[in-house]
Amino acid sequence: MKDGKKEKITIRDRNIYVIELDPKVLTKKKFKSANPDFKEGMKCFYVGMTGLSPEERFEQHKKGYKSNKYVKGFGIALRPRHYAYYNPMTYEEAKFMEVEKARRLRKRGYAVWQH
Numbered sequence: 001m002k003d004g005k006k007e008k009i010t011i012r013d014r015n016i017y018v019i020e021l022d023p024k025v026l027t028k029k030k031f032k033s034a035n036p037d038f039k040e041g042m043k044c045f046y047v048g049m050t051g052l053s054p055e056e057r058f059e060q061h062k063k064g065y066k067s068n069k070y071v072k073g074f075g076i077a078l079r080p081r082h083y084a085y086y087n088p089m090t091y092e093e094a095k096f097m098e099v100e101k102a103r104r105l106r107k108r109g110y111a112v113w114q115h
Helices: 023-027 029-033 054-063 069-074 091-107
Strands: 015-021 044-050 075-078 111-114
Touching (some): 015 054, 015 069, 015 091, 023 029, 023 069, 023 111, 029 111, 044 069, 044 091, 054 075, 091 111
């Protein structure tokens, strides 16, 4: 404590992750309509945030535990080159970066689902 104020502890225990999805996910109207600027031939991704390792969270998705339906049905693999540089982060940083990473991927023409 300094001057009677509590010091804020910065805990870097959050990760973002990017999962490549099978392009068949584009047959789902809701997914396709969320990506009007998708460029044909580009990949499809899911972007998420977790307090686990990306590998553990991907496994949970595939097993159906707190799973996103697009990842469970169409998830292929983690794509660390899109997220490893950022991890780990604070909760606030990860919350921001999850949205920002999805925005950046969409801007490049990828189809992305993020919540």
